[in-house]
Amino acid sequence: MNIEYCRWPDEMAELYVAEGLWLGRPLSRIIEDRKNDYAMDLAIICGDRRFSYGDLDRLSSSLAGRLAARGMKVGDTALVQLPNVAEFYIVFFALLKIGVAPVNALFVHRRLELAAHARQIAPRLLIGTRANPLFSDDAFVDVLKEISPNLSLALFLGETNSSSSLDHWINTPFEGPSCYAPSAPDEVAFFNLSGGSTATPKLIPRTHNDYDYSVRISAEICQLTRKTRFLCALPAGHNYPMSSPGALGVFHVGGCVVMASSPEPLSCFDLIERHSVNMVALVPPAVSLWLHALPGREASLKSLELLQVGGANFAEAIARRIPEALGCRLQQVFGMAEGLVNYTRLDDPGERVFTTQGRPMSPYDEIKIIDEEGFPVAKGEVGMLATRGPYTSRGYYRSPQHNAHAFDDEGFYKTGDLVRITDDGNLRVVGRVKDQINRGGEKIAAEEVENLLLTHPDVAHAALIAIKDPSMGERSCAFVVTRNPGLKSSTLRRYLASLGTAEYKLPDRIAFIDAMPLTAVGKIDKKRLSEERGFAGNAASN
Ligand code: AMP
Numbered sequence: 001m002n003i004e005y006c007r008w009p010d011e012m013a014e015l016y017v018a019e020g021l022w023l024g025r026p027l028s029r030i031i032e033d034r035k036n037d038y039a040m041d042l043a044i045i046c047g048d049r050r051f052s053y054g055d056l057d058r059l060s061s062s063l064a065g066r067l068a069a070r071g072m073k074v075g076d077t078a079l080v081q082l083p084n085v086a087e088f089y090i091v092f093f094a095l096l097k098i099g100v101a102p103v104n105a106l107f108v109h110r111r112l113e114l115a116a117h118a119r120q121i122a123p124r125l126l127i128g129t130r131a132n133p134l135f136s137d138d139a140f141v142d143v144l145k146e147i148s149p150n151l152s153l154a155l156f157l158g159e160t161n162s163s164s165s166l167d168h169w170i171n172t173p174f175e176g177p178s179c180y181a182p183s184a185p186d187e188v189a190f191f192n193l194s195g196g197s198t199a200t201p202k203l204i205p206r207t208h209n210d211y212d213y214s215v216r217i218s219a220e221i222c223q224l225t226r227k228t229r230f231l232c233a234l235p236a237g238h239n240y241p242m243s244s245p246g247a248l249g250v251f252h253v254g255g256c257v258v259m260a261s262s263p264e265p266l267s268c269f270d271l272i273e274r275h276s277v278n279m280v281a282l283v284p285p286a287v288s289l290w291l292h293a294l295p296g297r298e299a300s301l302k303s304l305e306l307l308q309v310g311g312a313n314f315a316e317a318i319a320r321r322i323p324e325a326l327g328c329r330l331q332q333v334f335g336m337a338e339g340l341v342n343y344t345r346l347d348d349p350g351e352r353v354f355t356t357q358g359r360p361m362s363p364y365d366e367i368k369i370i371d372e373e374g375f376p377v378a379k380g381e382v383g384m385l386a387t388r389g390p391y392t393s394r395g396y397y398r399s400p401q402h403n404a405h406a407f408d409d410e411g412f413y414k415t416g417d418l419v420r421i422t423d424d425g426n427l428r429v430v431g432r433v434k435d436q437i438n439r440g441g442e443k444i445a446a447e448e449v450e451n452l453l454l455t456h457p458d459v460a461h462a463a464l465i466a467i468k469d470p471s472m473g474e475r476s477c478a479f480v481v482t483r484n485p486g487l488k489s490s491t492l493r494r495y496l497a498s499l500g501t502a503e504y505k506l507p508d509r510i511a512f513i514d515a516m517p518l519t520a521v522g523k524i525d526k527k528r529l530s531e532e533r534g535f536a537g538n539a540a541s542n
Contacts, residue, residue: 001075003101003188005205006395006403009411013186016390021364022209026182027189028096030215030251031057038254041226045275046086046259053254056090063094065174067125070153074099074183077191078125079118079144080237081105081132084259087157088236089247090170091127095190096208099183100125103191103203104237108442110134111500112452115147116200120397121191122148127166129157185209191397192239192337195443197416197434199451202396204338211243214341214391217361218245219252221343222279222306222331228255229303231271231280233263234441239337240311241281265293273300280304281333283311283441285472287318291325304328306346310335310357311441312473313429319354332357334429338413339392340365342427356426357419365389366412369419374408382430385419386412435526437464440472442504446526449478449496449505456495458484461516463524464507478507479529481516 007013016022031043031053039054051059072078078095080102082088088104095102103117111134117123126144128135135141135156145151159165183189185208192204222245224230230250234241236259242248247257258275260268263286271277282290287309294301307326309319310333322330334357335341344358360367368376369383377383388394388411395403407413416434419427437444446464453462461481466474480492489510496506517528 002183003075003077003205005188005207005397006393007186008394012390016209016213016364019364021213021362021390022185023212024185024209025212026096026185027208027212027215027248028060028093028182030212030248031060031093034251034254038226041254042256043251044086044089044257044259049086051086051090053251056093056251059090059170060093060097061178062172062174063090063170064097064180065176065178066169067094067100067153068098068178068180069174069176072098072100072125072153074181074187076100076124076150077121078102078127079105079114079121079123080127081107081109081114082127082129082157082236083107083131084232084236084261085157086259087166087170089251089257091166092190094170096182098180099187101183101188101190101205102127103193106193106235106237106502107132108235108502108504110502111140111143113201113500113502114140115143115500117193117203118144118147118151120200120203122150124148124150124152126151126154127156128154129166130159131157183208185212193237194337194396195436195438196445197436197447198402198445199447201445201448202399202402204393205397206393210339210391210393211248214339214361215243215245215248215252218243218341218343219249221245221345221361222249222308223346224249224253224255224279226254228253228279229258229275229277230255231258231260231268231277233260233268233286234281234283234311240333240335244281244308244310244333244335244341244343246281263289265290266297269293269297269300272304273302276303278303278305279308280306281308281310284309284314284318285312285440287314287322288471291318291321294325298327301326301328306331308333312438314357316354323350330354334358334427336415338415340367340387340389340413340415344426352422352424352426355428356422357429359426360387360389362389362391365392368412369421370414380420380423382418382420384433385415385417385427387415388412437466437476438474439476439504439508440474444476444505449476449501449507452496452499452501453478453480453492455499456492458482458487459492461524463516463526463529465526465530467509467530469508475508476505477509477511479511479513479516481514482512487512
């Protein structure tokens with residue numbers, strides 16, 4: 001049975017097919033296309049290991065065959081949590097080949113997030129690594145099995161028992177018949193994670209057709225070629241390093257992806273030098289770290305031709321320093337897991353690249369900039385960006401109520417981003433109306449953390465807001481009204497961690513206040529909290 005999702009209206013789907021945007025092919029074709037003419041070319045460098053396109057196809061087919069033989073089939077789902085290693089892509093393509101749709105959880109996700117994903121997709125398959133303390137034994141697997149009674153197979157990297165060793169499942173050639181096929185091109189290939197602003201993070205179903213289109217057009221705009229060597233230093237499962245144009249874009253043209261475990265500058269500089277990397281995608285705080293670590297090491301970046309920066313607001317002053325400091329071109333990327341991606345183009349004049357976040361990648365992207373009532377603002381005024389198009393989702397997974405707010409009557413996704421359009425049609429992101437903190441590209445839904453704080457018996461009210469930060473762009477500050485004057489911020493932070501919350505969501509600062517300021521209708525007035533209380537004020541704790 002196929003996975004349900006909010007489909008595009010027929011007339012739009014027909015247009016996208018007729019115009020050649022949706023090719024009616026599974027995403028797994030990205031490596032299957034390469035397996036003949038490029039079979040010997042390098043697809044992935046991961047530490048000392050090298051994988052050709054032939055290897056990538058063969059190993060993913062082996063895994064696919066075994067999983068299919070275990071009964072995994074079209075319409076099933078998988079919860080996958082792997083670090084930046086080649087196996088991430090081998091697993092991804094294996095699942096595509098058999099029509100099993102994964103959620104690729106971030107490696108920083110912990111119990112709380114993984115359990116929430118499992119509750120939503122009821123996975124049949126779990127793939128992780130024993131290197132993650134959460135999976136050092138099977139206790140948490142049992143919890144996940146309770147959440148999802150469908151869960152019938154768990155495979156781990158670094159597992160000694162061959163029956164549940166991912167290494168074994170991948171590397172032992174599968175001799176049986178290949179009885180599997182991908183899901184249909186207009187069905188769900190996998191789920192993206194939304195940054196979100198709601199208590200439970202939403203999942204975004206992405207189809208083969210729509211994602212494949214976004215990969216193809218991204219690769220074209222970023223002028224990828226067989227010679228591209230892309231450093232994957234951001235979490236591999238995130239939409240940006242996956243498809244903007246990311247690793248999938250690189251595979252699409254037959255280039256090579258070099259895995260980095262994190263954007264930490266010294267190890268990345270070393271990888272760039274050793275493997276002649278010519279392209280990298282970063283978030284703004286990582287760029288600052290790189291610039292800081294660079295003096296004296298410029299020679300390591302000799303091969304670098306293109307630096308992409310996206311995920312969060314990139315300061316113009318730093319943008320201007322890039323070409324000279326790093327000796328490469330800069331491209332700004334303003335995208336979202338829901339779909340729309342904007343790029344500055346490689347032949348844009350410098351001023352445009354330094355001062356805007358680019359323009360939609362496809363001529364079929366439709367955007368409007370609207371006021372609070374949903375009416376278009378005058379040209380050049382600030383408003384909220386809304387969008388629909390051939391690769392922008394029409395709705396979150398099983399979230400009809402939320403979708404009613406997040407999408408308008410015409411199917412436009414309301415991004416929550418405040419933008420202004422320049423005379424030449426480029427976007428400048430100037431702010432946000434969604435209740436979210438963008439901590440250097442990692443998104444924190446305020447409501448989620450507030451609800452967790454409120455489960456503590458001493459917390460009467462909680463509000464999470466963004467505070468400006470020179471290195472991360474933003475950090476989080478929780479304002480808390482407590483019943484217990486002796487309550488400490490360290491106690492609250494430890495409490496959140498004990499619930500299994502990912503570390504990046506733990507408030508950077510916690511401030512105890514006597515009462516929450518309220519709006520006229522009685523809601524917590526976050527604007528006043530950030531304006532009046534300031535952060536030098538009594539945000540005494542850290
Ligand atoms: P995600 O879905 O995690 O990729 O987050 C998407 C959101 O990140 C967007 O809706 C924006 O709020 C923010 N974002 C992404 N790229 C940029 C950028 N270049 N400048 C400012 N904000 C950005």
